[in-house]
Amino acid sequence: MPDPFRHYDGAPVIDLPADPKQSGDWTDFLSGLLFYSASISATKQTISGQRYALRVNPSSGNLHPTEFHLACPNGLYHYRVSSHMLEQRAAGDYGALRFLLTTIAWREAWKYQSRAYRYCLHDVGHAWQSLALAAQAIGCEASAVGNFDDDSVARSFRLADDEWPMLLIEIHGAPDFPAAPNSEWFGGIPNKLSTEVIRYPLIEEIHAATRKIDSVWLAKAPAPPTPLRTKVGQTFSSANVSFGEIARRRRSALDFRGGAESISSHQLLTLLDLATRPLDADFAAESYIQLYLYVHRVRDLAPGVYKYWPEETRLELVKSGDQRVMAAALSLGQDLAGNSCVTFSMIGDLERAAHLYGDRGYRYVHFEAGAIGQRLYLAAELLGFQSTGIGAFFDDSVNEYLGIALDSGRQVVYHFACGFAVPDDRIVSPC
Ligand SMILES: Cc1cc2nc3c(=O)[nH]c(=O)nc-3n(C[C@H](O)[C@H](O)[C@H](O)COP(=O)(O)O)c2cc1C
Structure with missing residues (x-):
């Protein structure tokens, strides 16, 4: 190592x-x-x-x-x-x-x-x-x-x-x-x-392919809307807890408690809103990530797969029924994706990013996925529950399960799970 x-x-x-x-x-x-x-x-x-x-x-x-x-x-x-x-x-x-x-x-x-x-x-x-x-x-x-x-x-x-x-x-x-x-x-x-x-x-190959940004791409790249300054940071704190406390106590859950514990649908929508506000970046005129949700334990929301439409703050039902086994199986058999309250597949529009930025666009799709993940971590912590980023999943099976054709240029790039963490007694000195 x-x-x-x-x-x-x-x-x-x-x-x-x-x-x-x-x-x-x-x-x-x-x-x-x-x-x-x-x-x-x-x-x-x-x-x-x-x-x-x-x-x-x-x-x-x-x-x-x-x-x-x-x-x-x-x-x-x-x-x-x-x-x-x-x-x-x-x-x-x-x-x-x-x-x-x-x-x-x-x-x-x-x-x-x-x-x-x-x-x-x-x-x-x-x-x-x-x-x-x-x-x-x-x-x-x-x-x-x-x-x-x-x-x-x-x-x-x-x-x-x-x-x-x-x-x-x-x-x-x-x-x-x-x-x-x-x-x-x-x-x-x-x-x-x-x-x-x-x-x-x-x-080495993918890095070499994404290393250069050609002036041809730059000339036609869409300008980010101005001002793109969203002051989102001030919303990651509350009257009871400062941003600094939230940021420093953030931890990945090793697993979630499962059982009957649930989050409310209002908490879920707040989480989604905080996670998907516009990003301030020269490549972020458009978002390349669409969130799919495996809803397991959300009050007033039936278990199922949903697609999130941020402009309308709306969830569209894609598949109904219990998704706990499937979400874990797709996430390389990791139980936490089924024991969570909600698990996400982030679907990246690699085709669109490549159309705008050439091969460099590959990086931007993944940066955006990580950025959304970081906001999910902090928003969950603020709302009283926890999260874990999940990089390990069966790519093609996720696409297939969600009905996204493999030749569509859209591909799963990141998984994420939010819920109530099991205690981790290996942490000896939180600071
Ligand atoms: C991109 C990324 C992928 C990750 N993938 C997994 C995963 O597949 N399974 C898992 O249990 N944790 C996963 N994690 C969580 C990390 O293991 C965790 O962030 C790390 O151990 C540090 O712990 P901390 O988040 O509490 O600081 C991932 C984290 C990131 C940022």
Whole structure:
């Protein structure tokens, strides 16, 4: 297993306060953003006594392929998650505050092999919303940019070879940053994550196919409606609980309690509304994801498969009857998809995304699925229940079961389950 923590060893570090105040100081500000979006938030202990860290942002297999870098008026930094510090890779004016999310595919591929590329993209989608909602909760806005040339972004952030740039996130409304007295390159030496790396040709192929965004595509890409700033972050808190508490206590359920416990149909509609509000990104003029629901335990809603139409906040019944066995079976036999109150299939319109953005569109569909997933996690937590992202499912069988032709260009890209979590006594220190 490759090291889940990247360090740029030798780069000067800036310690971030663990309990950040909203003081207007730039390090407090960055600390707040990262503490509520990317930091360690709990420790788990296995039966054999081994301890490992869990983070604010979720990740398939807790493998965390996503790294956070940032450029700002006084330098270039990498977030050192293991100690909640910034590693300063360069001093100098790098422009207004923007984050770069990168992925290290090997961190996922050693376990999930070729399928890992999808999980990396989902994880970026989760990390994006984790950061964007944390920014909104402190009064800022966050716009994502996916249409860039990978090679020039990798060069300008001087990324280690194993980190692939995926998404830029511009933060608007940050406090003033002190200017760097002079320009200097520190770099730091990226730690080696494992002694051996196994290549997965399918991952290299899909990555190469999606690396470039052609100017032809950009010229015809639809402009996102303006202003696309939705202030959705402020809705992930209530009079009783702050956004920060919600974000830090979010955990994936290992399984759900099943039985008679149910959520109300009002809770379900609130969950759906929060999860599907427009995203602020240069590739998000249209949504590529349609939600199908396997409703198991929702008061005033008969069990069945439903399709969600967000514009009308309407559920359309597709199949009636108990879906518990089927939802679990389709989700690679994972019981939690049947013990939940509701499980989702996210159907991605890959054809439409490719029509708009060429092969690059493949990334955007998965980013959107991850982003919706992150909102589902936080909305469920706010409403008093829990969730789990499900990357493992039988793709073609899902399409077939839902009646979506395999040659339609629409394909299941992510599953998700929400319900009442069974307690996880392996969590030894929630923080
Ligand atoms: C893209 C993605 C796919 C996932 N797939 C599964 C899955 O198939 N089954 C499962 O039980 N958990 C799945 N998870 C949940 C992760 O295992 C979980 O996020 C991770 O262990 C970290 O725990 P935390 O979410 O509590 O921080 C997935 C999470 C993500 C983000």
